[in-house]
Amino acid sequence: MKLSRRTTAVAAVAGVAAIALLATGCSSSGDSGSGSSDEKVELTVTTFGTMGLDDLYKQYEEENPNVTIKATNIDTGGNALTDWKTKQAAGAGLPDVQAVEEGWLGQVQAVSDSFTDLTEYGANDIKDRWVDWKLKQGTDKDGRIIGYGTDIGPEGLCYNSKLFEAAGLPGDREAVAELFGGDDATWDDFFKVGEQYKAATGKAFYDQSGFVWNAMVNQLPEGYYTSDGELNVEDNADLKAQWDKLAGGAAAGLSSGQAQWDWGKGKAFTDGSFATFMCPGWMLGVVKGQVESAGGDATSGWDFADVFPGGPANWGGTFLTVPTTSKHPKEAAALAAYLTDAKSAVAAFQAAGTFPSVIEAQTDPGVTGESDLTKFFNNAPIGEILGSRAEGVVAQYKGPNDSVIQEQVFGPATQSLDKGASGDDAWNEALTTLQSLDLK
Incomplete structure (x- = not known):
């Protein structure tokens, strides 16, 4: 997917x-x-x-x-x-x-x-x-x-307990949930912990900005479309506020800049390239498969916590x-x-x-x-964790070109963030692409 x-x-x-x-x-x-x-x-x-x-x-x-x-x-x-x-x-x-x-x-x-x-x-x-x-x-x-x-697809947080502990952070999943704020976890908490991890290890905290952005968008009451089907990107203040947070994380070096859906035959999951990963239920099988493709197994350190920045997300x-x-x-x-x-x-x-x-x-x-x-x-x-994460999720209206906007408009823009573009430049890149596609 x-x-x-x-x-x-x-x-x-x-x-x-x-x-x-x-x-x-x-x-x-x-x-x-x-x-x-x-x-x-x-x-x-x-x-x-x-x-x-x-x-x-x-x-x-x-x-x-x-x-x-x-x-x-x-x-x-x-x-x-x-x-x-x-x-x-x-x-x-x-x-x-x-x-x-x-x-x-x-x-x-x-x-x-x-x-x-x-x-x-x-x-x-x-x-x-x-x-x-x-x-x-x-x-x-x-x-x-x-x-x-x-x-x-209720989302929880996959994290590598070995990498967390090596960075001086807790590895126990209940303690990890509290580290990010528990039931009140926010994206500010997530990026703050990421900065602590980066300072301790010199390494990135999450695999790439695209999956983080996807979660942020899905948490909003209205995403790329209003609930009555109108395009809702250019003047969407909530969307832009989340983008600015994402841009701050990328600027702080928290993104590993991985290519979406390409982790070097799983190597990035086993070599410490990143320590957290956005995990709806179906993604757990992907993580397991990637680790095993790289020769890893259950001892590689990956765990799953009952917490998600910003609250429930599907x-x-x-x-x-x-x-x-x-x-x-x-x-x-x-x-x-x-x-x-x-x-x-x-x-x-x-x-x-x-x-x-x-x-x-x-x-x-x-x-x-x-x-x-x-x-x-x-x-x-x-x-049990996924059942807990599903509580409070509200299905967001998905407009006719929702996936096109996610992939063709914000996909390249999140990649630009990971390559060093400023938040404003990458946002304007996305709007320019959106206008050129003339979507409804």
Whole structure:
């Protein structure tokens, strides 16, 4: 996922039908399951990033022997968006099940009639499984449910306890949370601790400015768009105030200036290039994978704290949709429902740290208990921390070009900060780019 990517109330999922679905391993109701036919069907699926679904494909094929799944995973959400837009414009080549990232929702909703209305295949029978704001995001203006939610992205702070302790800072995760201000943590606190770390070690504190900026934007009541859909960048005083703080951190040498999504095959996570990292749930699997790619393991020192500068934040979250070009919409809808039921949501979390948008899954022992991820992150109670970080998150309205602004406008500008540009110069660079794109 690129910078656009994957709030909560805990309650029981109601309905005997939902219980029956979990018991049988089929997640849609009525006649929407693909197992009702002996016709051999191949379903294509396009996802991106680390979603934790691979083993579920195999399981579904075993439970539905008439179905073969051909899955394609694209490396980042930004590249997946380009792939979708290209095929959408051509009217051909789209898969039966298309993963859509939160940051694309504005673009997807603009052409929502090109996605299957999942209420035709049992969506109304299972709509209570999701937190309400996630269901609302996946519903178009005409009340058509076009996307089943997979994960949400509440953010906590990944940090390297060994590097912290070497700098004279606490390594214990509870003490780290207090170091940043606990429930009252601010970005000022974050940058202040970063300056202490820099003074003690001479090294950068976070990997690059782009991910920090993404978190800052997502915390605002209104980001690049107002809640009624108007572009909201140039005269957005709240946005500019956050930018000035980010610029101050870069000027103090707190950013390692890493290329986004390229950490030298994980080496930057193991060689002390930086000590903190912005971590929505789905990013935990990325961190683990990067460390292991560089030959590291659980002893590398990475941990996960129940704290986040500036308060609750959500980065990303994905939906599974069925384009109307699918020749097998019934079977595709059944697969999408299966991949987003409580049992599957737990399995995806255990595989990739993707925190469920499914209410029942959020308190499942498979989410709150031990897993390979918890072991990697120094036995951190990851599910409990993410549940805590999800409290108070409010879904921010994402306009039609939200991801474009994040990547094409502020992506280069944050890189300029990391290369030494002043805050004002980089901000003006972003505004110039925005004006040249003539977005709405």
